[in-house]
Amino acid sequence: xxxxxxxxxxxxxxxxxxxxxxxxxxxxxxxxxxxxxxxxxxxxxxxxxxxxxxxxxxxxxxxxxxxxxxxxxxxxxxxxxxxxxxxxxxxxxxxxxxxxxxxxxxxxxxxxxxxxxxxxxxxxxxxxxxxxxxxxxxxxxxxxxxxxxxxxxxxxxxxxxxxxxxxxxxxxxxxxxxxxxxxxxxxxxxxxxxxxxxxxxxxxxxxxxxxxxxxxxxxxxxxxxxx
Amino acid sequence: xxxxxxxxxxxxxxxxxxxxxxxxxxxxxxxxxxxxxxxxxxxxxxxxxxxxxxxxxxxxxxxxxxxxxxxxxxxxxxxxxxxxxxxxxxxxxxxxxxxxxxxxxxxxxxxxxxxxxxxxxxxxxxxxxxxxxxxxxxxxxxxxxxxxxxxxxxxxxxxxxxxxxxxxxxxxxxxxxxxxxxxxxxxxxxxxxxxxxxxxxxxxxxxxxxxxxxxxxxxxxxxxxxx
DNA sequence: GCTCATTTTGACCATTTGGTCAGGTTTTTG
DNA sequence: CAAAAACCTGACCAAATGGTCAAAATGAGC
Numbered sequence: 001x002x003x004x005x006x007x008x009x010x011x012x013x014x015x016x017x018x019x020x021x022x023x024x025x026x027x028x029x030x031x032x033x034x035x036x037x038x039x040x041x042x043x044x045x046x047x048x049x050x051x052x053x054x055x056x057x058x059x060x061x062x063x064x065x066x067x068x069x070x071x072x073x074x075x076x077x078x079x080x081x082x083x084x085x086x087x088x089x090x091x092x093x094x095x096x097x098x099x100x101x102x103x104x105x106x107x108x109x110x111x112x113x114x115x116x117x118x119x120x121x122x123x124x125x126x127x128x129x130x131x132x133x134x135x136x137x138x139x140x141x142x143x144x145x146x147x148x149x150x151x152x153x154x155x156x157x158x159x160x161x162x163x164x165x166x167x168x169x170x171x172x173x174x175x176x177x178x179x180x181x182x183x184x185x186x187x188x189x190x191x192x193x194x195x196x197x198x199x200x201x202x203x204x205x206x207x208x209x210x211x212x213x214x215x216x217x218x219x220x221x222x223x224x225x226x227x
Numbered sequence: 228x229x230x231x232x233x234x235x236x237x238x239x240x241x242x243x244x245x246x247x248x249x250x251x252x253x254x255x256x257x258x259x260x261x262x263x264x265x266x267x268x269x270x271x272x273x274x275x276x277x278x279x280x281x282x283x284x285x286x287x288x289x290x291x292x293x294x295x296x297x298x299x300x301x302x303x304x305x306x307x308x309x310x311x312x313x314x315x316x317x318x319x320x321x322x323x324x325x326x327x328x329x330x331x332x333x334x335x336x337x338x339x340x341x342x343x344x345x346x347x348x349x350x351x352x353x354x355x356x357x358x359x360x361x362x363x364x365x366x367x368x369x370x371x372x373x374x375x376x377x378x379x380x381x382x383x384x385x386x387x388x389x390x391x392x393x394x395x396x397x398x399x400x401x402x403x404x405x406x407x408x409x410x411x412x413x414x415x416x417x418x419x420x421x422x423x424x425x426x427x428x429x430x431x432x433x434x435x436x437x438x439x440x441x442x443x444x445x446x447x448x449x450x451x452x453x454x
Numbered sequence: 455g456c457t458c459a460t461t462t463t464g465a466c467c468a469t470t471t472g473g474t475c476a477g478g479t480t481t482t483t484g
Numbered sequence: 485c486a487a488a489a490a491c492c493t494g495a496c497c498a499a500a501t502g503g504t505c506a507a508a509a510t511g512a513g514c
Contacts, residue, residue, distance in 0.1 A: 239490085
């Protein structure tokens with residue numbers, strides 16, 4: 001090819017980068033940045049190590065691309081928060097989206113966790129810009145719900161942390177969860193129950209729904225706790 | 228010394244092992260198992276690397292000791308769960324203890340998180356014995372509270388995960404929490420509010436207390452959510 | 455089929471790192 | 485005090501690993 005549009009990637013490049021990034025996400029998640037070796041990543045992508053370095057000059061550049069991709073997936077899920085202005089609907093869909101990502105995309109969550117654990121050497125700027133802005137604006141939404149009497153007064157920031165921690169636990173700590181489940185991954189029904197439990201406790205915890213009203217099939221007595 | 232009691236450690240050995248283990252916990256937390264080097268650990272402990280290897284023959288043996296120590300700290304906190312048979316008291320003291328550990332002992336939590344993230348190569352046996360037993364017995368307690376009508380029916384296992392995830396978040400993700408707090412660690416008042424928020428949402432979420440009744444100073448209207 | 459950019463790869467290198475070892479010093483004990 | 489045990493450490497080594505490079509293969513456009 002003589003003069004390709006510089007923004008256009010050749011098919012082979014596209015395909016190789018995809019394979020490398022997929023392998024890299026797995027290996028970085030399993031072994032951390034230091035524990036991951038370009039040799040192993042290349043093997044898993046089915047190419048020689050020297051070829052990997054042709055596409056990604058350094059291990060750090062590759063890692064950066066992986067983390068950026070994960071951050072974008074995370075941002076997509078974050079948008080479900082805005083699907084409704086009703087706290088029950090908004091939080092239900094947000095929690096559901098985050099739980100689904102934990103199940104379908106656990107490697108990404110693990111890479112993120114690893115990065116934060118090691119003081120975010122690569123993504124500190126994201127934390128200070130995009131994440132900080134997102135968090136502040138959603139905290140404002142929650143504060144408005146409180147002002148409108150839709151939910152009980154709780155600290156919005158710490159509520160968000162609670163949602164993040166709980167949903168991501170099913171990705172980051174899935175090995176522990178699996179072990180405590182007899183060594184098997186949660187099946188579909190178990191995972192749905194976990195999702196209902198998390199959603200129910202959060203929503204009841206902020207007074208958006210009565211306790212025990214977990215899930216749409218909640219027909220039990222409305223149960224005001226101090227009755 | 229000719230014939231020291233084999234279970235008795237000399238003072239110098241005691242002191243050196245202590246310094247090494249302290250340094251090791253920090254370095255393993257900051258850099259993970261692979262990222263940590265015996266050289267850096269020795270430096271931070273103030274001894275030559277060869278001396279470290281005199282006390283701990285291999286890096287893995289040292290790591291194992293660190294993880295065992297952390298597990299014991301964790302078990303101590305776990306006992307606060309049994310201080311009372313009242314769900315509000317028991318869960319309040321348990322959550323409080325776990326939050327305090329996250330604040331005072333974050334390195335340990337991070338080492339644990341790292342280990343689980345990497346599929347627990349060293350502590351799999353603990354997960355399958357001590358942790359599994361502890362979890363099952365406390366789940367039974369929670370189920371009894373449900374049967375006695377003290378709390379709403381929730382899945383005990385997933386409730387426990389929620390408590391672990393939320394409390395440990397303040398240790399494992401403290402860098403993210405700090406960044407979203409303007410780059411500064413949570414001060415005493417903020418941390419206490421986080422603790423109250425977590426406790427309040429959990430307890431209200433399972434119908435043990437009414438929403439908004441967060442903390443002992445809750446004198447606001449009792450507010451039954453569905454009123 | 456010629457040209458030239460792109461892609462591929464085995465061989466290689468410098469650095470890092472876990473761990474060893476021989477010989478030394480200090481402490482305990484009889 | 486003498487011997488034995490415990491402790492200390494600089495120098496060293498083999499393996500692993502991130503990255504380079506030169507030479508070869510490939511393929512698009514003329």
